[in-house]
Amino acid sequence: MDKTVPIIEVRNLKKYFKVSKGLLHAVDGVDMQIFPRQTMGVVGESGCGKTTLGRTILRLIEPTSGDILFKGESITGYSRREMRRMRNRMQIIFQDPYSSLDPRMTVSELISEYMIINRTYKTRNEIRKATADLMETVGLAERLANAYPHELDGGRRQRIGVARALSLNPGFIVCDEPVSALDVSIQAQILNLLMDLQEDLGLTYMFVTHNLAVVKHISDRIMVMYLGQVVELADSDDLFRDPRHPYTRALLSSIPIPDISMRDSPIEPIRGEISSPINPVVGCRFAARCPEATEACTGRDIPLRDVGGGHMCACLKVDCRDNPD
Amino acid sequence: MNEYLLEVEDLKIDYQTDLETVHAVNGISFTLEKGQTFGIVGETGAGKTTTALALLRLLPERTGKLRQGTIRFDGKDLLKQSLHDMQSLRGKRMAMIFQDPMTSLNPVMRVEDQIAEALMLHNTDGKGKAEIMARTDEVLELVGILPERKRDYPHQFSGGMKQRVVIAMALACEPELLIADEPTTALDVTIQAQVLSMIRELRDRLGMSMIMITHDLGIIAQTCDKVAVMYAGEFVESGTLEDIFTGEEHHPYTQGLFGSIPNLAVKTDRLNPIGGMVPDPTKLPEGCYFSPRCPHCMDICRQVHPQDVKRGTHTIKCHLFSEVTHG
Amino acid sequence: MEKQKKQSQFKEVWRRLKKSKPAMFGLIVLSLLILTALFAEQIIPYKKALEMNAAIRLKPPSLEHIFGTDAYGRDLFARVLHGGRRSLLIGFGATAGALFFGWIIASIVSYYGTRVDNLLMRLMDIIAAVPMTLMALAVVSALGPTLQNLIIAIAFARIPTFARIIRSSMLSVVDAEYIEAAHAGGAGALRIILKHITPNVSGTMIVQTTMATAQLILIAASLSFLGLGVQLPTPEWGALLSEAREFMRTTPLLMVFPGIFMVLTSLSLNLLGDGLRDALDPKLKS
Numbered sequence: 001m002d003k004t005v006p007i008i009e010v011r012n013l014k015k016y017f018k019v020s021k022g023l024l025h026a027v028d029g030v031d032m033q034i035f036p037r038q039t040m041g042v043v044g045e046s047g048c049g050k051t052t053l054g055r056t057i058l059r060l061i062e063p064t065s066g067d068i069l070f071k072g073e074s075i076t077g078y079s080r081r082e083m084r085r086m087r088n089r090m091q092i093i094f095q096d097p098y099s100s101l102d103p104r105m106t107v108s109e110l111i112s113e114y115m116i117i118n119r120t121y122k123t124r125n126e127i128r129k130a131t132a133d134l135m136e137t138v139g140l141a142e143r144l145a146n147a148y149p150h151e152l153d154g155g156r157r158q159r160i161g162v163a164r165a166l167s168l169n170p171g172f173i174v175c176d177e178p179v180s181a182l183d184v185s186i187q188a189q190i191l192n193l194l195m196d197l198q199e200d201l202g203l204t205y206m207f208v209t210h211n212l213a214v215v216k217h218i219s220d221r222i223m224v225m226y227l228g229q230v231v232e233l234a235d236s237d238d239l240f241r242d243p244r245h246p247y248t249r250a251l252l253s254s255i256p257i258p259d260i261s262m263r264d265s266p267i268e269p270i271r272g273e274i275s276s277p278i279n280p281v282v283g284c285r286f287a288a289r290c291p292e293a294t295e296a297c298t299g300r301d302i303p304l305r306d307v308g309g310g311h312m313c314a315c316l317k318v319d320c321r322d323n324p325d
Numbered sequence: 326m327n328e329y330l331l332e333v334e335d336l337k338i339d340y341q342t343d344l345e346t347v348h349a350v351n352g353i354s355f356t357l358e359k360g361q362t363f364g365i366v367g368e369t370g371a372g373k374t375t376t377a378l379a380l381l382r383l384l385p386e387r388t389g390k391l392r393q394g395t396i397r398f399d400g401k402d403l404l405k406q407s408l409h410d411m412q413s414l415r416g417k418r419m420a421m422i423f424q425d426p427m428t429s430l431n432p433v434m435r436v437e438d439q440i441a442e443a444l445m446l447h448n449t450d451g452k453g454k455a456e457i458m459a460r461t462d463e464v465l466e467l468v469g470i471l472p473e474r475k476r477d478y479p480h481q482f483s484g485g486m487k488q489r490v491v492i493a494m495a496l497a498c499e500p501e502l503l504i505a506d507e508p509t510t511a512l513d514v515t516i517q518a519q520v521l522s523m524i525r526e527l528r529d530r531l532g533m534s535m536i537m538i539t540h541d542l543g544i545i546a547q548t549c550d551k552v553a554v555m556y557a558g559e560f561v562e563s564g565t566l567e568d569i570f571t572g573e574e575h576h577p578y579t580q581g582l583f584g585s586i587p588n589l590a591v592k593t594d595r596l597n598p599i600g601g602m603v604p605d606p607t608k609l610p611e612g613c614y615f616s617p618r619c620p621h622c623m624d625i626c627r628q629v630h631p632q633d634v635k636r637g638t639h640t641i642k643c644h645l646f647s648e649v650t651h652g
Numbered sequence: 653m654e655k656q657k658k659q660s661q662f663k664e665v666w667r668r669l670k671k672s673k674p675a676m677f678g679l680i681v682l683s684l685l686i687l688t689a690l691f692a693e694q695i696i697p698y699k700k701a702l703e704m705n706a707a708i709r710l711k712p713p714s715l716e717h718i719f720g721t722d723a724y725g726r727d728l729f730a731r732v733l734h735g736g737r738r739s740l741l742i743g744f745g746a747t748a749g750a751l752f753f754g755w756i757i758a759s760i761v762s763y764y765g766t767r768v769d770n771l772l773m774r775l776m777d778i779i780a781a782v783p784m785t786l787m788a789l790a791v792v793s794a795l796g797p798t799l800q801n802l803i804i805a806i807a808f809a810r811i812p813t814f815a816r817i818i819r820s821s822m823l824s825v826v827d828a829e830y831i832e833a834a835h836a837g838g839a840g841a842l843r844i845i846l847k848h849i850t851p852n853v854s855g856t857m858i859v860q861t862t863m864a865t866a867q868l869i870l871i872a873a874s875l876s877f878l879g880l881g882v883q884l885p886t887p888e889w890g891a892l893l894s895e896a897r898e899f900m901r902t903t904p905l906l907m908v909f910p911g912i913f914m915v916l917t918s919l920s921l922n923l924l925g926d927g928l929r930d931a932l933d934p935k936l937k938s
Contacts (some may be wrong), residue, residue, distance in 0.1 A: 045516075092836050101830055117839050192595055192598065213589050252513045256541060257547075259546060260567065269516050
């Protein structure tokens with residue numbers, strides 16, 4: 001496989017929503033490349049745009065501007081029929097295992113639905129067999145085939161979501177907070193499943209979450225978002241070893257660590273609240289809360305720059321090897 | 326003044342409906358001293374919230390059945406108090422904050438009125454309206470809400486600020502005991518840090534005792550003095566913070582919990598989740614409730630319900646540590 | 653495998669429905685009424701309803717004429733039974749029509765969103781601004797008083813209510829993530845509306861249908877009473893009531909019998925509807 005062509009590339013992607021008070025900048029100029037068999041983790045808190053980003057890439061939400069490329073081909077302008085074909089190649093696993101499954105369908109109906117819509121197989125038997133195989137792959141017992149979602153717990157429901165996403169054999173899957181609604185011990189089961197599937201089937205993931213420990217565990221590269229923009233982008237180990245952007249550092253230090261030796265040096269939490277994504281001002285959007293902000297930070301938009309070895313950061317305070325300011 | 330602020334002994338609670346009986350809490354005991362913070366950690370269905378509601382006698386009337394046990398608050402037997410007496414305790418000496426600030430706040434009441442309500446209900450020394458409003462302002466400042474926002478309605482606040490309002494309401498009368506049921510689960514991580522820091526600070530300033538209920542071991546590590554791990558309505562392990570986090574021996578469930586969390590410090594290839602699922606509380610297994618999922622399950626585990634094994638402050642409810650099985 | 657599952661859903665609803673005595677009463681009575689309407693011809697031939705005989709005018713109930721006779725000596729029992737046939741036909745027919753078109757409008761509007769919503773729902777508002785009976789009256793006057801036109805007129809008047817109520821239920825479904833999941837799988841509008849949205853609002857639709865049927869039978873009767881529906885001598889409950897007006901004081905039974913049937917029909921439909929609403933509500937279970 002040609003490793004230099006990213007399976008997903010996003011160029012200056014923007015999604016704005018018209019609301020009564022103005023324009024909501026949900027995704028505001030995101031550039032990103034995801035390479036085959038990689039996991040790109042996308043982290044951020046509520047309102048950062050990570051969920052909108054995932055859906056816009058799949059064109060479940062239409063972008064306001066910018067370009068989306070799948071294996072080098074621009075899919076932004078694809079017609080509905082062409083996008084339908086793309087569903088065979090790009091899929092999504094939803095966060096809420098309670099609302100993402102039609103309560104009136106049985107497990108096997110839920111899993112086989114995509115295959116039926118897309119006429120993946122010719123005979124009902126083939127579909128039945130494929131469904132049974134998928135259930136086995138994700139660890140759902142055969143006897144659950146005629147069960148309804150409300151009869152099952154969160155972990156099993158999420159496995160249905162995974163099976164459904166796999167049913168069309170996609171190469172790329174957006175995992176939208178797939179374990180956030182689950183108990184800790186079930187989370188671990190599903191994470192292991194996703195990682196095993198990635199290895200066995202050569203999948204590429206965009207893993208959206210607010211949980212830093214989870215994202216570190218599963219990602220190769222991580223993108224940190226704040227109010228619709230990317231503030232930092234680096235390899236997973238790199239990001240945790242050497243976080244450069246003040247927001248990333250604040251985020252990392254906010255996580256309560258299950259280690260009592262840290263107890264007596266409590267972290268200074270970051271002040272303030274996230275500002276409004278509606279009609280945002282020019283300049284760094286984190287400046288209002290940033291302990292290191294200066295006047296220069298609010299004058300103009302701060303671009304993402306390479307600060308060494310593919311580690312990208314959007315902050316004036318961070319040394320930039322290529323373009324000293 | 327009693328030795329313990331709160332003493333709970335052998336509490337058993339069921340939810341009884343026409344169709345079935347849910348064994349939510351199956352015999353828990355603990356004590357809490359003044360100024361101590363007790364953490365109860367467990368996953369969904371462990372019985373943590375039921376326990377919290379029982380302490381305030383807020384179990385659903387029709388279905389919640391407290392089968393046995395005693396709850397003593399400052400020496401008083403809470404189960405024998407009249408409704409009127411309980412009402413004067415709630416909000417004043419014992420307060421609770423819930424997980425979802427969205428549903429804890431009345432959407433049609435201004436924020437300052439909701440806090441004032443708590444004060445007015447417990448206004449035993451006849452404070453005038455002006456005094457109460459002044460106290461409301463004080464409390465709002467305590468939780469970091471600007472005075473100009475006090476006449477706003479809940480929907481005008483963000484999640485983190487709503488939770489601050491909820492905390493303000495709980496702390497308005499300076500209770501001796503605060504029960505916090507997953508107070509930051511619904512909040513963003515950076516806001517969670519703010520709110521936790523604030524809770525800790527206020528607790529220290531007011532000298533409050535606290536029961537912190539959560540599924541997050543990190544929060545336990547940062548806020549608690551003693552901990553109990555709850556599973557299927559029981560404390561399978563309890564002890565001081567050191568016992569739970571740095572102790573040598575652990576209940577297999579506790580080990581499983583620690584093994585399920587991706588560790589920020591150490592990179593692991595695979596997590597070690599606990600296989601299987603939480604037992605059906607209407608049909609609890611024979612013997613040890615954890616036995617179907619336990620990697621160390623022995624024959625005796627399936628037949629005999631384990632007793633508490635005490636090692637100083639550290640208690641583990643498991644046959645692995647029992648003198649009987651190990652001679 | 654498929655059959656197994658459909659049955660169990662049905663069985664569950666049936667089990668819950670059985671618990672409600674009023675609903676079961678409604679179901680039984682309604683079933684009896686429908687059976688008598690279907691087999692009216694077998695029970696007593698239609699010609700008896702039209703056979704005039706001046707000699708036996710306004711006679712009280714007897715063995716030969718169970719309900720007695722009317723002003724023209726016609727057997728009242730036959731007229732009530734065959735009248736019921738028409739009344740029920742109009743009621744069910746109009747309901748079916750209103751349901752169908754209301755569902756279509758609600759589906760389009762909830763799926764395609766704001767602009768279409770505004771257009772179509774304002775149109776519904778205009779029609780709904782006129783009270784149902786008057787609207788039906790206006791339409792049937794324009795079209796001419798036949799049974800078919802009556803059905804059309806009444807159905808037309810009821811469409812806005814169906815559209816509004818179904819739309820309201822659909823709106824809460826349309827934003828659900830499982831609809832988005834269906835999009836993600838490549839499903840188009842038709843599939844989503846038919847396979848995902850409609851089944852999840854079927855509860856509302858079923859209950860609305862029973863309620864509407866009761867209401868529309870009464871409206872049909874009102875219009876016939878006014879002479880704008882079924883034309884005499886064709887029997888229909890409303891028409892029968894109209895005929896009986898003159899003799900209210902002398903032969904009250906002429907009004908009572910058709911009246912009782914109307915009341916029973918309406919009551920049984922409403923009781924059944926209430927019971928169904930409860931039985932179909934999954935939240936009541938847990």
